[in-house]
């Protein structure tokens with residue numbers, strides 16, 4: 001019998017929670033965004049739960065919302081991910097450390113150095129979530145008057161990836177001979193100068209850091225537009241998906257795995273992890289109560305503003321009690337807009353109802369007992385909708401502790417999740433091969 005396929009689990013860590021009402025939930029830590037001790041406790045709990053990775057999202061501007069909404073939300077601010085993950089690397093031994101870095105507003109030499117450093121510091125646990133940055137306000141913080149156009153961002157991202165991976169391969173794995181007697185520190189034949197001159201980027205190289213422990217830190221992607229899918233099929237090893245139904249997840253899963261096949265990549269070389277917001281209760285009724293209590297803590301101003309961000313369109317001008325009108329595509333997230341419109345049409349929600357849904361957290365959620373949540377995760381895994389999940393906790397520390405103490409043991413009991421880490425690098429735990437150096 002073939003061995004049971006197992007789930008991969010990442011934790012999508014907004015330090016207070018992704019849910020905008022979470023900082024007001026009883027027992028929450030409203031100061032967790034800037035309290036390193038809380039973050040240390042969270043990651044150690046995740047490691048005890050054998051999570052594959054701690055994912056720290058990052059944004060290069062406060063959220064593009066009016067101040068009336070911004071003032072109600074903890075999701076506005078957070079630590080810079082590399083500073084935080086370097087600190088957390090020291091507090092853990094096995095869990096992967098995934099940071100977001102933008103290909104639109106960063107430079108490949110900086111990005112290559114930071115991830116190579118984090119990979120060495122953590123002994124092989126770094127991952128790079130490649131984003132092209134959807135928030136138009138980021139442009140205003142980086143010397144531009146206007147955001148770069150959507151598909152142009154993805155074209156730069158593709159070239160950016162080639163440069164970063166090329167820089168990681170600057171030195172052969174065995175370049176540093178450190179021959180004390182001969183006085184030779186590294187072998188010059190084992191140094192490659194990239195000399196990249198492309199349409200968007202010009203980088204000579206070499207990188208001034210030894211090849212990362214993992215060869216390359218694990219490549220993660222989170223876009224799901226046509227351009228996002230294509231970039232993922234060409235480069236990603238993990239996708240943080242955003243499907244909200246098993247059916248749409250299966251469509252996405254089949255599409256991505258077919259794109260891999262076309263490129264001669266093995267289906268297991270890319271793990272698809274949809275985001276799942278998980279609320280655990282002793283009974284289903286208790287879990288639903290928790291969710292309702294949490295959603296009740298979202299302010300209306302915040303709800304309408306969240307909907308506007310998702311749509312790339314000011315929703316406060318719509319009739320709040322009518323159905324959502326037709327909304328043209330904008331330069332922001334294409335997949336985000338599509339998701340909102342699909343939900344509005346499917347459930348015939350008014351603008352106000354839709355806003356409340358997205359004001360807290362509008363994506364896929366599993367709300368129930370440890371056993372019912374394990375059933376749903378198993379159905380998604382076995383039904384080829386997911387290789388695992390990017391888990392979001394409704395509030396912390398309570399929601400995180402519940403997951404690790406109740407859901408993880410249930411998954412382990414069913415053979416759906418590891419009891420011990422397979423290795424000490426993120427690649428080993430995800431079952432990904434270490435890429436060979438392309439120049440040596």
Ligand SMILES: Cc1cc2nc3c(=O)[nH]c(=O)nc-3n(C[C@H](O)[C@H](O)[C@H](O)COP(=O)(O)O)c2cc1C
Nearest residue numbers: 057058100131134222223224225228240333334335
């Ligand atoms: C789970 C998840 C995590 C994300 N994390 C970030 C992030 O940290 N920073 C960021 O700028 N965008 C982030 N995004 C947004 C994506 O990078 C992307 O812009 C968005 O999904 C729209 O992609 P599309 O334009 O290809 O549809 C995230 C998206 C998802 C689904």
